[in-house]
Every structure is written in structure tokens, then in C-alpha cells.
Amino acid sequence: MSRAVVYEEYGDPGVLKIVEVEPPQPGPGQVRVRVKAAGVQPFDVKQRRGETAAWAPARFPQGSGGEAAGVVDALGDEVAGIAVGDEVLGPTVGAAHAEFALAKADQLVAKPAGMSWAEAGALSASGQTAHTALQALRVGAGETVLIHAAAGGVGTMAVQIARAWGAAVVGTASEPNHDYLRELGATPVTYDGDLVQRVREATPDGVDAALDAVGTEEAIRASTELVSDKERIGTLAGQEYAGDYGIRILGLKNSAARLAELVELYMAGELRLRVEATYPLDQAAVAHGEVETGHVQGKVVLTLD
Incomplete structure (x- = not known):
């Protein structure tokens, strides 16, 4: 069994709770990641409050989080170029605020050795959203x-x-x-x-x-x-x-090429990843509450051992 953040009704951060679940099993083209860090997005807050119900309704019990960094620990069929033990970052399929999360193998990139886990967990969603939007404009x-x-x-x-x-x-x-x-x-x-x-x-x-x-x-x-x-x-x-x-x-279009470009900017010193605060998984409600204030510089991140 493993831990995951879920909620069973819309509401304030108090609806979030930690539950024991079976680790998800990767399907074709997917990998399972043991999460080390996962960013908390404004979208996570809006979905929890029910503000996205018209176009992205919750499916209770609903998980939280859509980006993570961690270590690959299981492979689905038809996966190439990634091995168990690789350190990766990128968008997740389903909930990232958990000990294990699934991801599409072709949307992940390798975590640079010089990038902290918290930074890696905060890059994908905000970075790719910003890149997509600026490119569209x-x-x-x-x-x-x-x-x-x-x-x-x-x-x-x-x-x-x-x-x-x-x-x-x-x-x-x-x-x-x-x-x-x-x-x-x-x-x-x-x-x-x-x-x-x-x-x-x-x-x-x-x-x-x-x-x-x-x-x-x-x-x-x-x-x-x-x-x-x-x-x-x-x-x-x-x-x-x-x-x-x-x-x-405007919306988000994830791709490994887009994410790799962001990592290159980071490695070149042109992209600074501001992590204002980190919280353990069992303080997900506190992390959600901080993002909800609307006054965070950069990102709030959940970290796991």
C-alpha cells in the first residue's frame, strides 16, 4: 500500500486527506514514478473548490497534482528509452500528490544532477504552460x-x-x-x-x-x-x-521537447526556479491553503522522502 492525497467533496483545504491506496500499475507507454517532489498548482486549488467542474469535473475520490519529479520504479509495455532507477521529471497521468504516480514515458525528461528535487517537481506544469502561451502569442x-x-x-x-x-x-x-x-x-x-x-x-x-x-x-x-x-x-x-x-x-500543451528546452534554459542559468515553500505530503492542506492566497512567489511544492 502507499499514501495519496484525495478529497471526496468540493471545499476548502480541509477536505483533503491522506489515504492508503494500492500503487497504480503502468499501462502501455506509461511508467510509474516514486515521487520525490510535486508542485501545487492554482489549477489544483480551483478543481478542489469546484471552480473547474464545468470543464474538468472531479471524480471522487479525486486525487490532486499534475506534475512531479522522482525515480522510475516500474515500466509498462511499449516503453523505450527509460529504465527503472532513472531520475525524471514531467507531467503525470492523474494524481501527483502521492507516493507513486503514473506518467507517459514520452513526456518525461531526465532530471539534471544539479537540479534539486523541489525545483524538478515545480518545473513542468508552470514552465510548459508559460512556454505554450508565449509561443501561441x-x-x-x-x-x-x-x-x-x-x-x-x-x-x-x-x-x-x-x-x-x-x-x-x-x-x-x-x-x-x-x-x-x-x-x-x-x-x-x-x-x-x-x-x-x-x-x-x-x-x-x-x-x-x-x-x-x-x-x-x-x-x-x-x-x-x-x-x-x-x-x-x-x-x-x-x-x-x-x-x-x-x-x-490559452492552455497547456505538454511535450518532452518543450520540457527539454526549459531544462536547457535552467542549465544555462537563464531560468530560475523559485520555490517559496516545501511541505511534506501530510501537510497538503497547508500547501493548498498557501497557493490559495494568490501571493506566492513562484511555487509551493510537496516533498517526499
């Missing part, structure tokens, strides 16, 4: 991109990826996160007051693209006033406003 060298919620998990990655691609970044965040954004290479602006005017003051040559990771109507409205081409405005969190403002709803 065609962000490139010499441009300026506006990133809302720039100090969060996805925002932190998006700022650095855009900078690595040669773009300038303006990032919205609360005042306490401004020094952090400057360290990442972004120009910070606050949400309060006239957001459009403050962004214009920070970017006299204008904004070419905007990525919304906060999901507020204010952020989306401001983006449409600042960016002339609505095809270059996308939201990851404000799906309910996208239709009204004619902007794109």
Missing part, C-alpha cells in the same frame, strides 16, 4: 510583452522565458513582489489605480502582446486597450471574460 526578440500575475508560478516562468527569447517584459504584481520581478528582468507595475496609464508610462513604445495569468476582468480590459491585435492577447485564468473581449483562451 508569438512573442519574440525586440518586442514587449505584458504579463499579469508575473510573480506567480506561471508568471515567474513566463517572464524569464520571454527574456531569454529577447523580449522586454512588463509584469503586474502587488508592491511586495516588485523587487522580485526586477531580479527576473521585468519592469513591475501595480494593479491599483489606472493600470493602462501605468503600463504606458513603463513602455513608451507600446506593448506587442499580453498574457493574463490572473483572470480578472480589469487585467483583460487593460490588455485590450494596450495591445491592438487581439490575437496576441491570451488568458490562462479568465475564460469567462475571453468571449466578451474577443481574446484567446
